[in-house]
Amino acid sequence: GESVGLHLPTLSVQEGDNSIINCAYSNSASDYFIWYKQESGKGPQFIIDIRSNMDKRQGQRVTVLLNKTVKHLSLQIAATQPGDSAVYFCAEKRATSYDKVIFGPGTSLSVIP
């Protein structure tokens, strides 16, 4: 079935480097995308979102890029820090009979000091 998916389940980066986490989606009707960060033992936490009428949005140390042509979403984290170690989920608002937020499989980011 249609789903939000990720290219890599794990990613290791050196502290201070930039991280790029990718996400592929298949539902063309999705119009809102969100990145969540989940640290061990905690609930997911909102990082940044983007609507389908945009192709880039920047936050503090994070940038989300949306390529609707190839249905691809990415999260870039600048100057990755140990506190960035977590599982990152992309999620989409899937517009069916009712709007609902569906999560992709997740990427586990490990930061090497």
Add this chain to the structure above:
Amino acid sequence: DTEVTQTPKHLVMGMTNKKSLKCEQHMGHRAMYWYKQKAKKPPELMFVYSYEKLSINESVPSRFSPECPNSSLLNLHLHALQPEDSALYLCASSYWEAGELFFGEGSRLTVL
């Protein structure tokens, strides 16, 4: 107050027990959610309440029964669960349906 509070944090129950998970938010959010999360998996949507009415039930077995007593509270009643129902149950809320979700820390359920 920007928190979603879930109780209990941990729950162990037998297959014949009846228990409830509770969730509370005071952010004035009108949509509340239950998600189920197994280890190393993404959260899976179970139920959505919008303006205190059930708007989405993702074909969840009837041994899970949600309740929204008022706009700040969301319960999940559990009865005759199976060991495979063991998981982290996450509550979330948002200003509008399918908006930015604010999650609680979850209730970790073990069914023996």
